Amino acid sequence: MPNNVSGDFSQALNQARNLFKQGKLYQALEQTSEILKLVPDDVRVLLLKGVIQCRRGYPDDACDLLGRVVLQVLELAGTDGIRPGTVHKQKTHRGKGSPATVSTAG
Secondary structure (H helix, E strand, C coil): CCHHHHHHHHHHHHHHHHHHHCCCHHHHHHHHHHHHHHCCCCHHHHHHHHHHHHHHCCHHHHHHHHHHHHHHHHHHHCCCCCCCCCEEECCCCCCCCCCCCEEECC
């Protein structure tokens, strides 16, 4: 990544983090969405966006985003034990702010 793009990325990510810390969740969500248009698989941005969606009360979106993070981390770690399709969301009725339920197929 050229220096100016790297600097722009870091600045954009820091701005999203600051918006999140200030409780400006919608603006932070927009910022992460814009960043992901340029770097769609960046683990840091996916993680932040997943946490934002969880806080906003969208646990299914959060699970999808955080699942992408987990798969990338496992791939980076060279773990073959979990393949796509072996981790799935368990649909549950939950209110805003309730934790999402994730189960493994087995």
